[in-house]
Amino acid sequence: MDKKSSASGDLLCGRPIERVLEEITNFHGFPAPGVVIGAVMVDWAREHIGTIEADAIVETLRCLPDALQLFTPCTLGNGWMRVLDWDRFALTLYDRTTRRGCRVWLDAGKTAAYPAIHDWFLKRVPKDAIPLETLLGKILEARRAVLSCRSVIATDFLRRPKKERIAICAGSGEAFDPRAGDCCKGCLRGGYFTLESA
């Protein structure tokens, strides 16, 4: 597999780099290194699986979900991106029919050749020790050289069941999926808020 940057030169996810950085800034708030390397990961995974419609699985809540949501059709709300809170900097795109796909991850072994990326990824230095510009420059220089990629077959246990029935919770008075139990999960688990007296 070709580990160099895409043949289209300075394009990433089909866009000029400047546009990638701009879209990340608009959505995520700033050009976070994790989202920028995420764009490189998405670019490689998409190239690997071809132009088929793909579902996504992401193995961390940090940064990477935003790269998937910006640069693939998969979002959290449309159900095509599943999120595992595993704190691994990895993502998989797979054909939802054949379940064949590609897993790409930021490879700690390979980052050793890029000290700025290595120190940032493994938190060997305080967050502000490496200027953002330096880190982004190194990421865009290294691109796929710090990643690994494997062909995988996704197992299907993450498929989300269709919502078939709606009930009104006797506790909260709100609509919920009755498969959750007798009450909605807010009542079962306790809320995350208290009511403010008016």
Next chain:
Amino acid sequence: MDKKSSASGDLLCGRPIERVLEEITNFHGFPAPGVVIGAVMVDWAREHIGTIEADAIVETLRCLPDALQLFTPCTLGNGWMRVLDWDRFALTLYDRTTRRGCRVWLDAGKTAAYPAIHDWFLKRVPKDAIPLETLLGKILEARRAVLSCRSVIATDFLRRPKKERIAICAGSGEAFDPRAGDCCKGCLRGGYFTLESA
């Protein structure tokens, strides 16, 4: 509290309605009713809390996270949006300093006055029984009339711990947060994929 649409008439989340629908289509894939009503919910919650920087909590994986990600600065990857898989069509925006905020939900009782919305929300008819255009028209007619809103104080147990240390997992060889245990969560819980023979 004013339950009518925003005083700015046909603006929603500070944009013309057509622009809202276009942004939803680009991100989510189509103008899903759940994301459109989500935009109305976000609009009300933001008006309620004012212009302060707010964190978001959303109580379902379906549709609503995309409205928050499009129409607030909160995204899954930047950590400002927390997602509860509770299947309740509700969201909260709150000031991250004072924890005071506003919870808005689609109110099954109030939707009774809008049969198309009611039947869609409570799944009383098959998904294709109500044409999308009809449903969107009713949502944009009803707007806040089908919602409820309460002032809340968010309790803080959802705050995400800062990642302080990174280890390399002896099982997978990948970087992970050692607070997860001796191995990364992928090794602990079993993966979601098998490797394809090359």
